[in-house]
Amino acid sequence: MARIFLVLAVVLGCFWWLRQRAEARLREDRAARHGPAQGSPARNQPAPAQEAxxxxxxxxxxxxxxxxxxxxxxxxxxxxxxxxxxxxxxxxx
Known part of the structure; x- marks a missing residue:
């Protein structure tokens, strides 16, 4: 019975790891196409001053x-x- 739980934990861990990796890759693609996300530090920087x-x-x-x-x-x-x-x-x- 312990082997089943161990195999199940390993399989679930692999799924979790693959999902996190896919989400990170998706975020990188979005940032490359549309600029930085709203919560990123680059978004919180002040905009360069515009001169009249x-x-x-x-x-x-x-x-x-x-x-x-x-x-x-x-x-x-x-x-x-x-x-x-x-x-x-x-x-x-």
Whole structure:
């Protein structure tokens, strides 16, 4: 009788092990296809900061606000696009 219980325990242990292995493989496939699961640590990390986009007042190009040149309430993509009266290289009158 003890042998039957031992064989039954081994068979049930093998089924349990195979089931756990199949579930782990399924979770890995889902994570690879759809990104990390909701409970994973990668999901709990803060999202990278998104920077506002602004448009150059002269040519209309969109660029991140951190890269734009702000002058008199407007944004410009490069120094050459600044209005002529704001040329920093010209002598002050």
């Amino acid at each position: 986009m602004v448009q150059c007042a002269r040519c209309g190009v969109h660029l991140p606000q951190g890269e734009a040149i702000a002058y008199r309430g407007l944004h410009y993509c490069r120094r050459a696009h600044l209005p002529a009266d704001s040329d920093p290289d010209s002598p002050a009158a």
